[in-house]
Every structure is written in structure tokens, then in C-alpha cells.
Amino acid sequence: MSGFVAGAPSPSEPLRRFFQVARGAGLRVSAAEGIDAARAVDLVGFEDRTLLKDTLGLILAKTPEEKDLYDEAFELYFKRDEFAGKDEAEAEDHVEGGMPQRGPQMGGDGMGGAGGQSLGQLLESDDRAALAAEMEKAAREAGVENIRYFTQKNLYARRILNRMGLRALEREMEAMRQSGAPEYLSRAQVLEGKVEQLRDAVRDFVERSLLLYARGETEKFREELLKSARLSNLERRDLDRMRVLVRQMAKKLAARYAKTRRRRLRGQLDTRRTLRRNMGWGGIPFITVWKQKRIEKPRVMVLCDVSGSVAAMSGFLLMFIYALNEALSDIKSFAFAGSLIEVSDILEKEPVEQAISKIMQTIGYGSSNYGNSFADFEDGWMQFVNNKTTVIILGDGRGNRTDPRTDVIARLSQRCKRIIWLNPEYRSAWGTGDSDMYRYAPFCSLVTVCNTLRQLERVITDILEDAA
């Protein structure tokens, strides 16, 4: 195969394009990594594909997930490249005088095909190899690697076709038809079929390029959308992606929280421990010990409404609690609708899906009775609440006109460090109908709207940081 093994365009050209593909697939390829990769490739060369794959993988992919992405991108890109390379090599045999080779720097300026044969001749000679090479070249000139959205598919397909000289060919064909001579007519007809095939091929090609260059972008775009979409509006098909996002977020929160657990107070000498540390050399302070602030682990109790009115959301809330449960050690979780039960055990022992469906089956979907549920909480668990506990309540505060039992919440607020109420409803809906939100609000240290993943993340971050 001709490719880029020796001499041919400097190795950084195909590599550079591969970086673009890798970025498209969602890998972060910084300039420094690009340089490293180029140096590594200089060492190992392009001949051995598995070796090349291993080499680039060592430098570009930094996590197991990225390894998978990388493998896929590598296969897609270099597979394609191999075919193209072969095609070009064959094309060279066919067309003496040098078909324009890969890369814009290798001549072949202006309209594609003008250097060797016209598009019509190529189509008629049925030279697939040369056609494929032409297509690649036209695509590169049209900048197909900049494609980002599926809506751009037609645009790029048209650009590529134009560069291959389709317009000229169409004019030719029109002229043939006009001439009326039977041989021309049949020729035009044959060509028409071929042009149709070419169109399909180009469309196919653009689609593959979209996959290659823009998958990462599209994914990222979707994830961004999901993060700020209302949880109650999410559809079933987004569930899987959402699950991944929730887990990521919980992991991030846990990492951040773990980091701030011990904070050194610079500038405050711990005299007692300094003296003790330096006892060995007569109390002369060679080693200084600074005061440290030990940060309390937040003791969190989460009460999650799983009644019918918030059913669409509670799935996600439970998912989040589940993730948080994995991340934090000291967390008690409860679910309630008509009454309240503790679900910490279920969340701990079962895998996420089973846990959620089990909880929903046990207690979910009923009509909610906040007063009753809070009373249950007071009977069973109020004794475990102390002045270090943060209580988070997730719910819309709609108790179906039952007694809201604000007295329980009042007692709770005296006992615990603080109560945080996250309400999925917009502020304007609070207090309307059977909503008791404003009756509970005075006892909470924070009441806030929370109906997207992003809001949820922000609130939880604040909780963890305040615990510091």
C-alpha cells in the first residue's frame, strides 16, 4: 500500500487527522499529547497496526472508558484509511501521469478530476478505486472533518459532489439529451444510473464521517441538555444515559468532599504537638506542627417523597440517593408516601434498578400524607437525629389536605443542624391548592426549587461544603 510509510507526506498529517477523529470520539488530545504521540510514532512507525494501536493508546487514552472510545476510533479511522490507501495505490496504476494523491499539498488543485479524467469518464470506466480516491480527496477539500451535526449531512454531500465535478457532468448529460442522437441518449441514461450510485456512495461516506468526527460532540451536547432538562420530563430512552450522569456526579461530589476532610490551617502553630514532636532534641522546635481542622463527616438523612404526584421524579431522586449512598458512608435514607419507611438497607444491598423498583413497589405511587409520614419519622428515628445531622427532604409538600403536622418539623428543626427542602415544583406553584410548602418553609434553613440534575448537583455540593 502506498500510505505514508516512507517519504510521503510527513507522518504528522495522517496523525493530525486521527487526533481530530479521536477528539470527535470524546478523547481529550492536547497539543502536548499530540507531540508525544508524534514522537512515539516516529519510534515505532506505521507499518505494524497493532503496535501503532498500542502505542497511541498508551498516550492518548487515560481511563478504561477512554480506552474503549479510543479502540473504536482507531478501528474506524485506520480501517477506512487502509482502504483509501489501497484504492489510491491502484488508482495510480490505472491512471498514469499521477492521480492527485492524498492531502491537499500533493497537487490536485481546483476541481477534482480535472487533473486526470473527468467525472464522466471515471463513472463510465467503472473504476471504483479511482472514484473512491476522488471522493476522499474532494471530501478533504470540502473540509468534511468539520462536520458536527446530522443536519449538515446534505450540505457536505453536495459540496463533495460539486468538487468532484458533478455540475459539469450534469451539463454534459443535458447536452447529450438535447442532441437527441440515440447513442448519446443511452449513454446519458447509463450515466444517470451511475450518478445516482455515486450520490448514495457520497451520502454514505458523509454519514460515516459524521460518526467519525462528531460522535463525541453530539454525545456531549445531549448530556448537557439532559443535565438541565426537568427530571419529570425525561423520557425512558434517556434513562441509561441519565444513570451514567448521576453516577459520575455522585463520584465527583464524593471526591471533592473527601479532599476537604482535613484542612491544614497554615499559620497557626499547634504548640502542644510541636513540643511533643521535638522532645527528642530537647524541645528545640526543628519540626513544626500546624493546627489542623478536622472536618466532620456530614451525617445526612434523606426523606424522599415517592407518591404519585412526584412519581416521574422520584425515580431519579432515588437514583441520586443511591449514588450518594455509595459515595458517603454515613447516610440514612427514607422513602414515604402515605407512610414512611427506611430504605438504607435496600439501597445498600441491591443493585440500583432492583432497589428503586423494590422501593417503589413497597411504598410508592400512593397519595402522599406528609403529616403521617413525619409522625412515623418522629416515632422511629427522631432519636438518631442530633445537632450534626442534616435532613434533606425531597418532595412537593402536597399532603392532599391532610394535617401537615408542622409541629413535628418544628421539633425536628430544633434537634438537627438544619433542614433542607428540595421541591421539584416551581416557586409560583407553592402554596397553591393543597401545597403546604409555605407552612413548612419557616422551619427549614433552605427551601429551594430543584428539578434538574444540575440544580441537584449544586445543592448537594453546598451541603457537603457547608459540612466542612
Place this chain on the structure above:
Amino acid sequence: MNDALPAHAPLESIEAVDQGLGAAGYIASRQISTAIYLAHHLQKPILVEGPAGVGKTELAKSVATWMQLPLIRMQCYEGLDESKALYEWKYGKQLLYTQILKDKINSVIGEADNLAVALNKLHDFGDIFFSHQFLEPRPLLRALEMPGGAVLLIDEIDKSDQEFEAFLLEILSDYQVTIPELGTVHASTPPIVLLTSNSTRDLGDALKRRCLHLHIGFPDEKLEARIIASRVPGIDGRLLKQLVSFVQQLRVLDLKKVPSVSETIDWARVMVLLHTSVLEVDLVRDTLNVLLKFEADIEVANKQIAGLTHKARQDAGVPA
């Protein structure tokens, strides 16, 4: 680059790495050899990730044995700081010397008329107490100062604090450290650096960017068989096949902690000790605790032992 490092001559090709590691008793996959080869030629550290017991630490040891370089190991833990990783002043020695030298002070500054002159005289002696003699090099500094190079193993970097990770960056990218009293210390021969991580936390991007990232997963059947054969010499070929097939099946089950290579090795040793040649259900049941470390896992596996054993025997071609 090679000429300056005659000791590393065996690193001329990936095959050479493969053979060298093999001679040191480490059966490397192609990826591992490639990583070592690149690490040397690009002068970059390798960050090795993967589940516990797949031979991350062993890799560093084998590289050291093969290249006949000293292995300097630094175990990371929470609260590890510069004074334990890089250098420390020998306070005791400093103190002792000041006490002993107290009397000599007079002879040095004895004739000085006033304080300023005395101070100047003292200055001429320089910072004797903050010189190399009083420096206690810790693993990182030792690795840099080794004249012929070294293999530096920074074990379980994920257990250390983030501050420490940031502190490592200078060493990892430039092979130098700065000691305020002495200046910057460069490595005479850059050490081969391996960092291992069990991914208990995500490492910073800055660190990851500076390293080659090698992920060692569980080996496939063939490679695992080769590893066991090299680690448990004298094992019967048919038994080996059965063991490996059994463990490979076990890894597919939903377990809390799947057995890794080190456990397979242990198990193989047990089997050799017991003079086994064919896996029997009862024997497997009795020795399962070598492979699985959680009660719950053993329970899960116990239910399927008969099937797994049968399959393993079939794979190895043992007549039923």
C-alpha cells in the same frame, strides 16, 4: 538518547523488552512491553492501572531485576508529604554537631572585635549545616541521585493526597527537584518511573497527561496459562489448563471481588502441593477460599461449582 545510557541497551526493541521481562520471570503482554519500550525512549513515566493482583507492582520489580537496576519503592498513603518522600534534614545529627562544635566557635571567631566582623567570619563557612552531609535522601531524591539510573516505583498513588500528586509533577516531567537550601537537583540518569493506581479516586489530569497510561486487565486464557507456568514451575500441563479455565469462568460470575492472577498462582501452588492432577468438585470446594476472599462470593460460586468444574475439565480434555 541511547548512547548516553549504556545500561539500558537491552531496550533496543520491543521484542527485546519482551524477552528480557520473560527472563526475569514476568510474562508480559505486547502492550506492557510496548509501554516499557516507549517509557524509556520518550522518557516518560508509566501510570499502571488495573485491578489488584494483576501484577502491577511485580512489573516494576521485574524491570529492575532484568535491567539490574536498583528498585526504589515508595508506598503512598494519606498524609504522605515531602519530608517523607523527598528529603529531610538530619536534625539529630545537626544538633549533635552544633553541640560538639560549640567549643570550636571561639577559635573561628575568637579574635573578632565586634559582632559584625564575627558574623562575616561565620558567613565564610557557608551553610555547613544545610549541606549534603546533613541531608537524608528519601525515595524520590534517592532515585534521582542513583548514578546508573534506577527503577522508581510509586505504589498506589491514588492513596496519596492531591497536594502530593501535584508535588510529583516536577519530578515526573523534568526529572528534577528543588531543595530550597541546595538548589535544583537533576537526575544524572533519568530513572524509569512506574506509578500504580487501583483507581480508588480519579487522578488529576495534569498527572495523567505526563504519563503513559497502561491499563493491565485480567489476562486471557493463553497468557494466564503462560504466567502460571512460569510462576509455578513443575505444574502439570493438563491441571494448568483446568485451573485457568476454571478461574476464567469464575471471573464472569457476579462477584464482589473476582480472583486475579495472584490468586490463580496461589491456587495453582496449593493444587501442586496436594498432588492434584484432575479437578474434583470436593477439592475445589475446600480450596475455594484461596481464590475468593468474601463469604458472599464463596456462596455464589459454591452453587455453580459442579458446572464450572465440569466445563474446566472438558476444556482441558480430561475424560469424564
